[in-house]
Amino acid sequence: MADLALATSSARTVISSSLCSIVFCFWDIVITFDDEVENIWGQPSHSITKWLFLFTRYFALAVQILLVMKSSGVFRPLPLPERLCPYWLIFQSLAARALSSSVLLILMLRVYVLYDCTRAIRSGLLALFAVFIVPIVPIHVLLARRIQFTPTCTPAKTPPGVLFVQFFKQCSWSSRLSDVERLRGDGYRL
Numbered sequence: 494m495a496d497l498a499l500a501t502s503s504a505r506t507v508i509s510s511s512l513c514s515i516v517f518c519f520w521d522i523v524i525t526f527d528d529e530v531e532n533i534w535g536q537p538s539h540s541i542t543k544w545l546f547l548f549t550r551y552f553a554l555a556v557q558i559l560l561v562m563k564s565s566g567v568f569r570p571l572p573l574p575e576r577l578c579p580y581w582l583i584f585q586s587l588a589a590r591a592l593s594s595s596v597l598l599i600l601m602l603r604v605y606v607l608y609d610c611t612r613a614i615r616s617g618l619l620a621l622f623a624v625f626i627v628p629i630v631p632i633h634v635l636l637a638r639r640i641q642f643t644p645t646c647t648p649a650k651t652p653p654g655v656l657f658v659q660f661f662k663q664c665s666w667s668s669r670l671s672d673v674e675r676l677r678g679d680g681y682r683l
Contacts, residue, residue: 507564518554549595556588578642
């Protein structure tokens, strides 16, 4: 019974934060739509920046809508059966990785242009991007099926679950920022 109460409380928190994210994304789209039409839609259809922008902008909104639908029980009653948890975790992880990859590509394109499109910069940036992308498949294949889940479909604190969460955290910008703050708190000058 306590597990069901925890799952319900967690679902409400996820729904509330996801709804706030949807409202913020939608508001951003509304107030900048005329700029998008003027600066993005007119680009050629083969422009990578056009597609990266559109993917980053609208895929984030679509993922947030799916998160609210899942958390609201639109697809199934809450909580999800444990057999579906690995698939939901993989979807969330790959969606986050796809969004962060598109933002990373946008930033890399900016650096590439900033350095006059030199071959050395392109090679270095592509190598860094490969280091970012290559571990995705093995980590998902090796760990996703071994993870045990809590009633809220979050990874339990077992070795595979902890390893997956740590891998995911290390690949996110938020963990990098918290590492910087921790180092500052320890007296390091950055």
